[in-house]
Structures are given as structure tokens and as C-alpha cells.
Amino acid sequence: MSLFIQLAAIDLKSYFRNSFALFFTFLFPVLLLFLLMLAFGGNNGPAKVSVKISGDGPRAEKYTEDMKNILDYSRIIIFNIEPLDETSENQKGVVVTIPEDPTQKVKILVQKDAPLSIYNSIYPLMLVNSMQEIDYEKWDYVLNVFEPSEASISANFKYGQYLIPGLIGMILISTSLFGFCTFLVEQRAKGAFKAYHLYPLQKWKFIAAFTSTRFFILLVFSMAFLVVADKVYGMNAIFDFALIGKLILLISLGALTFLSIALLMSARIMAVGMVTGIANLLFYPATFASDLYIPQGGFPQIVKTIANIFPLGPFATAMRDITYKGAALSDISYALSLMGIWTIACFGLTLILFKWTKD
Amino acid sequence: MSQQYIIQVKQLALAFEDGTAFSFNDINIKRGKITGIIGANGSGKTTFVEAVLGLKNPSKADVMIDGMAQKDFFTSMKNRKNLGSQLQVFAFSEQVKVNEMVKLHKALYGTQSKRVYDDLSLAEIANKRLDKLSGGQKQRVNLFMALAHMPKLITLDEPSSALDKAMAEKLIDLLKYMVTEHQCSIIMITHHPYELDICDEVMSVYAGTKAYHETRDTFINEIIGAYHAQIFTEEGEKNDKKTIETAIDNIKHIKRHFHQNGQIDIYGSAEMEGDFLSLVKQHGLKSYSFGQTNSADILKISTSNEG
The missing domain is CATH 3.40.50.300 (P-loop containing nucleotide triphosphate hydrolases)
Incomplete structure (x- = not known):
């Protein structure tokens, strides 16, 4: 067996014997999917708050205006505010009824069989309330209906269709940073690479074997995760050969991209504490700002611009587009090109900069 | 080369x-x-x-x-x-x-x-x-x-x-x-x-x-001394340690000696044996040894303050 295959096989076997790695690579994304779908899965898109104005009184207008302002200010973009259309049979949402008479109670109406996520809607309403100093005692919480929105996702787009591809992006970056980059730095810090430096083994062969193992794990697991999650939550992707081919290409490139970023980080960072800190510093802002499981719409433009240059957001968007919107490869050419550039640049720099020992 | x-x-x-x-x-x-x-x-x-x-x-x-x-x-x-x-x-x-x-x-x-x-x-x-x-x-x-x-x-x-x-x-x-x-x-x-x-x-x-940096034999024979004498001093010994050390200084053919934890180690050539045994007798020392220097001695000296 060639040295490359031997190295990769040993690393693969080691990986599957490491319970810590197994948890964060495989179990953690599944748990996150389960929890997020439990919280938001019944929500077919961002919630819409409908405001019922009793009459055209200035009190209701003032409240509505303030609510819009406060929602804009707080960047909570999952709520759209529109006048209540009482003629519509499908009218859903959190309905705030503001009577003209200040002595009467303000009502919040919530759908009876609404998912838990609907209660998130109460937060901005309460925020407005506190600004307006409306007496809480005068608020009624009544059950009502709920409706899909067009806020950042199209009307027929389910939350699961948004979340599952986003979580694959999270799997790629978390495994790359915490299961790959930090592992490499830890190994070097304890002197493990000294032996490899002395073996008859080219640097590129070691890096390639190690990277290919993680690449294989990420590709297989991401595909399995997508298919199983789609079926379990009934997101209705059609996994024909064309889609599978496009997914393999996209996930492969995505895995290579984030592994190459992780490799570059590990090339010169010598301290375990520092690499963990930097990995966290990259991971949390990147996952929050990249439209993985929190809609990006309300972020400032500068954040959106940066997130669009970092490959995570474009990867997640491309995943959604090809999986659920029937996009062709040409439609995701920006994401593919961006990831290609990042991969080549990071691998190239790694080969130049990678240090085997910390001294 | x-x-x-x-x-x-x-x-x-x-x-x-x-x-x-x-x-x-x-x-x-x-x-x-x-x-x-x-x-x-x-x-x-x-x-x-x-x-x-x-x-x-x-x-x-x-x-x-x-x-x-x-x-x-x-x-x-x-x-x-x-x-x-x-x-x-x-x-x-x-x-x-x-x-x-x-x-x-x-x-x-x-x-x-x-x-x-x-x-x-x-x-x-x-x-x-x-x-x-x-x-x-x-x-x-x-x-x-x-x-x-x-x-x-x-x-x-x-x-x-x-x-x-x-x-x-x-x-x-x-x-x-x-x-x-x-x-x-x-x-x-x-x-x-x-x-x-x-x-x-x-x-x-x-x-x-x-x-x-020498051959092991040279290290023992020329740097340390081929023979190693030891004296184990005890409480109540009739001669105090200082007197014994002064006496050791007068022994010929010694290369080095040092005192540690109630034990005196003396290294030198085979010719020091006579003088050493005289010292033992003269001071009434009961616990002592004399023999060839070995690897343990080399290691002991190499890790001592003398290097």
C-alpha cells in the first residue's frame, strides 16, 4: 500500500476512534438541526406581524411607526409589519390591536397552533411597548393565526430548506477549524510533528493525506446529512443524478476551501490557546453573518459585503440554490470562483509557511 | 569530509x-x-x-x-x-x-x-x-x-x-x-x-x-580516574568530616573528590589505594569501599555541579 494511502487510512481510523471529534463533527450538527427545527421548523419563513389599527387614530399610527423604527434599529428582520387584512381567510401572524380609546386594552393575538417561534414576535412588540410606556396590565394575549412572509426568503421557502444547507456550511467550517486546525496546532505544540519531520516523507504528502481524510469525512457526512435531514423534515429536494453531481462538486470545493483556510491558520500559529481563540473569533462572526441559520437581511451593508467575500455565505446560498431552487452550476459561478480562489491561495501559502516545530 | x-x-x-x-x-x-x-x-x-x-x-x-x-x-x-x-x-x-x-x-x-x-x-x-x-x-x-x-x-x-x-x-x-x-x-x-x-x-x-568528548576508557582513566573510593561518614565518628577531607587532600594520585549527603567520593588512579587505606585505618573509618570506576560513576559526576 502506498505511503499516502497508508497515512490517510491510519488518520481516518484514528478519527473514528476519537469520541470528541465524532461528537463535534457528526452529533453536534444533528443536535443543532433538531433544536433549530424544533424552534423554527414550523415557521415557513420569517414571521409577519400584522397590526390591526382600530380606526385611524394617531395612537395606533404612532405605535406602528415606532414599531417599524424599533425593528429597523434592532435589526430584527424576521418581522414585517403590515396592516391587518381582515378580509383574507389565510391571514396569520401576531396581531396587535390598538384601540383608539387609551383606557381600553391593547391586544396581542397569537395563532393557537402556532410554533414556538411565534412567541419571538412578542419581543419587539414588548420593546415598543416599553418605549411607549403602555401599561402592561392593559395588554391581552389572545390566540390568533400565523402567516409566511417574504422578508428574506421567498414565500414558499420553508425554514428547513434555509437551515439544512446553512448547517452544512457550519459543519464544514467547524470541522475545519476545530477538528483540523486546532488539532494540527496541538500536535505540533506537543512535539508530535518532530517525528514526521524526520521520516522519509515529503511535507506535501503528509498534508495531502491528512487533508484528504478530513475532506472525505466532510463530503460523505455533508451529503448524508443533507439527504437524511431533507427526508426527515420533508423538505422535498429531488436527489437526481444532476443534483447529486452538483452537490458533490459544491461540497467538495467547500470542504477544500475551509480545510485550506484551516491549514493556513495552523501553518504559523504555534500556541494552542491562540489558535483556539482565533478559531472562535472567526467561527462565531462568520456563522452569524453568513446567512447560515440567522437571516442576513438586517445586518449593516459592510457586514454583508465582508460576508460575501468570505466563502461561507456564498457557499450556503449556492447550496440552497442548487438543492431547492434548481440552480445550474452557472448560476452559482460566483460561489465556485470565490471558493476556488480561496483554496488555491490558502494551500499555496500553507506549503510555503507551514512549520513542523514550534522552535 | x-x-x-x-x-x-x-x-x-x-x-x-x-x-x-x-x-x-x-x-x-x-x-x-x-x-x-x-x-x-x-x-x-x-x-x-x-x-x-x-x-x-x-x-x-x-x-x-x-x-x-x-x-x-x-x-x-x-x-x-x-x-x-x-x-x-x-x-x-x-x-x-x-x-x-x-x-x-x-x-x-x-x-x-x-x-x-x-x-x-x-x-x-x-x-x-x-x-x-x-x-x-x-x-x-x-x-x-x-x-x-x-x-x-x-x-x-x-x-x-x-x-x-x-x-x-x-x-x-x-x-x-x-x-x-x-x-x-x-x-x-x-x-x-x-x-x-x-x-x-x-x-x-x-x-x-x-x-x-572522549572514548569511554579515556573518560574513565584520564578524566575521572580509573578507581573510585568511597567513605560513608556517620554521626559520632571519631574524626569530623573536615579533618577527613584535609587528609584526603594529602592523598597522592587523586583526580577529584567531592562530599555529598554524608558520603565522600574520591576518584583517582590505582596507586591511590595504599594512601586511601592508610587514611581509613588512621581515622578508624568503618564504612568505605574501593573499586574500579564504572558507568554509574560517570553519570554521577556528569550530573554533579562539576559536570
Whole structure:
């Protein structure tokens, strides 16, 4: 067996014997999917708050205006505010009824069989309330209906269709940073690479074997995760050969991209504490700002611009587009090109900069 | 460059952020011999070997390995196949099994000695994961990776530490076999007398530099003294320690002596025996010994303040 295959096989076997790695690579994304779908899965898109104005009184207008302002200010973009259309049979949402008479109670109406996520809607309403100093005692919480929105996702787009591809992006970056980059730095810090430096083994062969193992794990697991999650939550992707081919290409490139970023980080960072800190510093802002499981719409433009240059957001968007919107490869050419550039640049720099020992 | 030497260090200087500095100059390590490197903890033994192996960043380095500049030596995979190193750290992923390490070794070097495999008794731990092994068992795997391809140049860092007595003896026999039958050159950092016993040459390191580098016999006969006398002083002895030490100073043929924890060690040539026994008699000393200097003595002196 060639040295490359031997190295990769040993690393693969080691990986599957490491319970810590197994948890964060495989179990953690599944748990996150389960929890997020439990919280938001019944929500077919961002919630819409409908405001019922009793009459055209200035009190209701003032409240509505303030609510819009406060929602804009707080960047909570999952709520759209529109006048209540009482003629519509499908009218859903959190309905705030503001009577003209200040002595009467303000009502919040919530759908009876609404998912838990609907209660998130109460937060901005309460925020407005506190600004307006409306007496809480005068608020009624009544059950009502709920409706899909067009806020950042199209009307027929389910939350699961948004979340599952986003979580694959999270799997790629978390495994790359915490299961790959930090592992490499830890190994070097304890002197493990000294032996490899002395073996008859080219640097590129070691890096390639190690990277290919993680690449294989990420590709297989991401595909399995997508298919199983789609079926379990009934997101209705059609996994024909064309889609599978496009997914393999996209996930492969995505895995290579984030592994190459992780490799570059590990090339010169010598301290375990520092690499963990930097990995966290990259991971949390990147996952929050990249439209993985929190809609990006309300972020400032500068954040959106940066997130669009970092490959995570474009990867997640491309995943959604090809999986659920029937996009062709040409439609995701920006994401593919961006990831290609990042991969080549990071691998190239790694080969130049990678240090085997910390001294 | 002479074929007589496997390693030639003209100059090797290292400085670390904590202020420690190491400087090794004019060190020639003979081919086909076992060279023991001795010295106190922190004196620079491991730093020296790792710097020679290119694992440190020296501020100055003029090192030849097997007749090649250090950098050229490590550039060639063929040269690296002729190198075997057992380092202090256990370098492998803890989840790997021993038999997988054996396969990796075969893939790395293309050749594998059954004798090394058998002598290190790897068969009995072949299916165990490294994280399930004891320290001694891990050391056996570490040694296997360094020795199983019968490399031309071997570096060992306290190879028998953590090994039980029987395994340590097997290792010593194996090392002797590798030198005599395969003309291997071994550089061995050691703190154990039985390891030092098989060394042809000894280099002592003291305070970050070479103190001595001689054949083992020269080291004993000329630097330390071929004979070793010991006096064990006790409470209530009729002569106090100071008087005894003054008397020792008057003994001829002494090379060195020192006093530690109620024990006086005297090193010198065989001719000091008469004077020493007179001193014992004169002072009525009950606990004493006289004999040839051995490896334990070399190690004791090398780790003392005298280096």
C-alpha cells in the first residue's frame, strides 16, 4: 500500500476512534438541526406581524411607526409589519390591536397552533411597548393565526430548506477549524510533528493525506446529512443524478476551501490557546453573518459585503440554490470562483509557511 | 569530509527567548560507534541532538551529517531512510493501533527487521491502541519506529527509560547487534549505567556546551580516574568530616573528590589505594569501599555541579 494511502487510512481510523471529534463533527450538527427545527421548523419563513389599527387614530399610527423604527434599529428582520387584512381567510401572524380609546386594552393575538417561534414576535412588540410606556396590565394575549412572509426568503421557502444547507456550511467550517486546525496546532505544540519531520516523507504528502481524510469525512457526512435531514423534515429536494453531481462538486470545493483556510491558520500559529481563540473569533462572526441559520437581511451593508467575500455565505446560498431552487452550476459561478480562489491561495501559502516545530 | 565521522559539528549556537543559550563547537561523532551523551537535566543534551536533526532554529549552524550539509541531508528522502530517531515526545496520534504503526513504518521505509519487531515484543501489543498502552509499551513502539529499518544513523533519547529490566536488556543487546552487524552509528542520550556501558564514546554536556568528548576508557582513566573510593561518614565518628577531607587532600594520585549527603567520593588512579587505606585505618573509618570506576560513576559526576 502506498505511503499516502497508508497515512490517510491510519488518520481516518484514528478519527473514528476519537469520541470528541465524532461528537463535534457528526452529533453536534444533528443536535443543532433538531433544536433549530424544533424552534423554527414550523415557521415557513420569517414571521409577519400584522397590526390591526382600530380606526385611524394617531395612537395606533404612532405605535406602528415606532414599531417599524424599533425593528429597523434592532435589526430584527424576521418581522414585517403590515396592516391587518381582515378580509383574507389565510391571514396569520401576531396581531396587535390598538384601540383608539387609551383606557381600553391593547391586544396581542397569537395563532393557537402556532410554533414556538411565534412567541419571538412578542419581543419587539414588548420593546415598543416599553418605549411607549403602555401599561402592561392593559395588554391581552389572545390566540390568533400565523402567516409566511417574504422578508428574506421567498414565500414558499420553508425554514428547513434555509437551515439544512446553512448547517452544512457550519459543519464544514467547524470541522475545519476545530477538528483540523486546532488539532494540527496541538500536535505540533506537543512535539508530535518532530517525528514526521524526520521520516522519509515529503511535507506535501503528509498534508495531502491528512487533508484528504478530513475532506472525505466532510463530503460523505455533508451529503448524508443533507439527504437524511431533507427526508426527515420533508423538505422535498429531488436527489437526481444532476443534483447529486452538483452537490458533490459544491461540497467538495467547500470542504477544500475551509480545510485550506484551516491549514493556513495552523501553518504559523504555534500556541494552542491562540489558535483556539482565533478559531472562535472567526467561527462565531462568520456563522452569524453568513446567512447560515440567522437571516442576513438586517445586518449593516459592510457586514454583508465582508460576508460575501468570505466563502461561507456564498457557499450556503449556492447550496440552497442548487438543492431547492434548481440552480445550474452557472448560476452559482460566483460561489465556485470565490471558493476556488480561496483554496488555491490558502494551500499555496500553507506549503510555503507551514512549520513542523514550534522552535 | 572524513568518512570517519557520521556527524561533524563545527559550530552550533542556539538562543531562546527565556535567555538560555547553547553553544556546541568542534564535535565529531564517529561512524559505526555508540556515542553516549550525558549531563544533568537541562544541560542541553536534547537540544544538541534535536538541533543536529534540524528540529531547532539555531542562530549559527555548521553541521555535516554523513558527509553532507545538514540541510542537504534532510532534503533527500533517501538519506532520511537511513535515519532513525527516538525522541522524548511520543509523537503519534493516540487513537492509532500498534499494528497500524508497524504498517506505516513499512510504508515509510520499505524494509523492516523482524528481529527488532520480536526483540521489542510488539506482537503482544499489536492490536492495542496507543492510548491504551503503558509508558514502557509506548516506548517500545517509539523504538520500533526508530530502529526497525536498521538505519545508518540512530539517535536515541533515554531509550530504556520506562522499560522494565528484561526489556532494557533486550534493547541493549539489540543496539550492540545493530552496531556490530549492521554498522549503525548510534547517538544516545542517557542517564542509565547499563546504556553507558555499551558506549564507545562519551560526550558530557554541561551548562549548554560540550564539557568533554572522549572514548569511554579515556573518560574513565584520564578524566575521572580509573578507581573510585568511597567513605560513608556517620554521626559520632571519631574524626569530623573536615579533618577527613584535609587528609584526603594529602592523598597522592587523586583526580577529584567531592562530599555529598554524608558520603565522600574520591576518584583517582590505582596507586591511590595504599594512601586511601592508610587514611581509613588512621581515622578508624568503618564504612568505605574501593573499586574500579564504572558507568554509574560517570553519570554521577556528569550530573554533579562539576559536570
